[in-house]
Amino acid sequence: MSSKVACESARGRPMAEALGRSLASLGGIRSVVAPGERVLIKPNFVGPFEKAVTSFGLIEAVVRQVRAAGGKPFLAESAGFEFDTESTFRAIGARDLADRLSIELLNLDEHPHTEVPAERGPLSCFLVSTPVLEADRIINLPRLKGHSLTGLTIGMKNLFGCIARETRRKIHATGLSRGIVEVNRIIRSDLCVVDGRTWLGRAVFDVERPLGLIAAGTDVVATDMTCCRILGVDYKRVKHIRLAARELGGAARPEVIGERHDVGPVRLRGGVGAALHRAAMWSLYAGDCLCSAVSGGSVIPKVHYYMGVRPRIDRKRCDRCGDCAHVCPASAIDIATCSINAQRCMYLRCLRCVDACPAGAISVIGLRKPPAGEKREGERGWPGA
Numbered sequence: 001m002s003s004k005v006a007c008e009s010a011r012g013r014p015m016a017e018a019l020g021r022s023l024a025s026l027g028g029i030r031s032v033v034a035p036g037e038r039v040l041i042k043p044n045f046v047g048p049f050e051k052a053v054t055s056f057g058l059i060e061a062v063v064r065q066v067r068a069a070g071g072k073p074f075l076a077e078s079a080g081f082e083f084d085t086e087s088t089f090r091a092i093g094a095r096d097l098a099d100r101l102s103i104e105l106l107n108l109d110e111h112p113h114t115e116v117p118a119e120r121g122p123l124s125c126f127l128v129s130t131p132v133l134e135a136d137r138i139i140n141l142p143r144l145k146g147h148s149l150t151g152l153t154i155g156m157k158n159l160f161g162c163i164a165r166e167t168r169r170k171i172h173a174t175g176l177s178r179g180i181v182e183v184n185r186i187i188r189s190d191l192c193v194v195d196g197r198t199w200l201g202r203a204v205f206d207v208e209r210p211l212g213l214i215a216a217g218t219d220v221v222a223t224d225m226t227c228c229r230i231l232g233v234d235y236k237r238v239k240h241i242r243l244a245a246r247e248l249g250g251a252a253r254p255e256v257i258g259e260r261h262d263v264g265p266v267r268l269r270g271g272v273g274a275a276l277h278r279a280a281m282w283s284l285y286a287g288d289c290l291c292s293a294v295s296g297g298s299v300i301p302k303v304h305y306y307m308g309v310r311p312r313i314d315r316k317r318c319d320r321c322g323d324c325a326h327v328c329p330a331s332a333i334d335i336a337t338c339s340i341n342a343q344r345c346m347y348l349r350c351l352r353c354v355d356a357c358p359a360g361a362i363s364v365i366g367l368r369k370p371p372a373g374e375k376r377e378g379e380r381g382w383p384g385a
């Protein structure tokens with residue numbers, strides 16, 4: 001396996017061109033995909049936010065490359081634990097993209113899972129999506145972001161969406177970094193292409209910073225290590241990358257080729273606040289394991305909604321124009337009563353209504369709300385909208 005990682009600029013040039021340059025440095029798409037192979041393209045569709053998901057331009061460029069090599073591409077994903085996958089697909093325009101490209105888009109929550117024994121760690125087995133295990137090739141398309149629990153989320157963490165929600169919950173409760181390493185031991189990316197068009201400090205709600213980077217490698221660990229280097233982060237600070245570098249064969253210093261070597265440094269969240277957040281999340285997932293064993297349900301979406309981020313309408317400022325209800329993908333807003341149906345909003349929380357309100361009557365509340373002054377999705381237009 002090559003530890004070469006091609007880093008190219010995506011600034012001022014189409015994604016297809018940046019991708020083409022990266023792949024050419026690695027020996028071309030035909031060195032990864034053979035004619036007739038079913039190729040799983042695994043994007044990051046974590047939730048209903050354009051800035052947090054893999055660029056549609058990159059996905060389209062990869063689909064075209066795979067087809068040119070004679071492969072049969074398909075897309076597959078399961079959204080973040082607190083989001084509904086199908087609603088996420090529709091909100092970000094992924095279903096429209098799939099139709100336009102005439103490609104299958106699998107909602108992995110609706111497909112079977114296969115029990116796979118774990119080699120190391122507290123969990124004896126993982127439930128892995130069967131279509132993922134059956135794919136001939138896997139092309140991993142992560143979005144480059146910070147993460148409140150792991151420090152960074154790049155290629156290795158992106159494969160989390162290939163695991164059953166039930167197993168993800170257990171991994172959160174028993175050791176996230178170890179779980180990510182084991183997931184990557186079971187599911188091997190044949191190619192990882194990192195969408196680093198911008199840097200996002202958290203997985204979903206944060207301010208974007210332009211980077212204009214695309215990084216591609218056939219070894220996901222080497223690719224993650226290289227992204228750390230480019231961001232000015234010691235990879236040993238990111239536990240799952242440190243463990244994988246030791247155990248999965250990425251220990252040799254990756255050879256960085258291409259034109260971009262100089263993006264960082266970025267600041268990872270740390271200190272007491274981050275440690276408390278990790279402890280709180282561990283308790284939440286551990287408690288949720290018990291809750292699901294007793295009732296079969298999960299309290300995690302509720303906790304994220306009521307404590308994390310949610311919209312609230314100020315009735316005094318609302319003039320009942322209906323614009324928010326018009327843009328709400330979940331039909332969660334009742335103009336007559338000027339209220340938001342929590343059950344409907346909870347699994348999406350897209351905040352489109354906030355940007356759509358001309359009267360400024362909808363505010364974002366909660367502990368994880370985006371920093372003040374952040375541009376939200378509605379100000380930049382949505383893909384597929």
Ligand code: SF4
Pocket residue numbers: 311327328329330331332333340344345346348349350351352353354
């Ligand atoms: S109520 Fe607002 S935040 Fe909730 S789903 Fe609708 S548009 Fe999105």
Ligand code: SF4
Pocket residue numbers: 313317318319320321322323324325335356357358359360361362
């Ligand atoms: S868009 Fe704003 S003013 Fe119009 S109905 Fe919704 S909350 Fe009220």
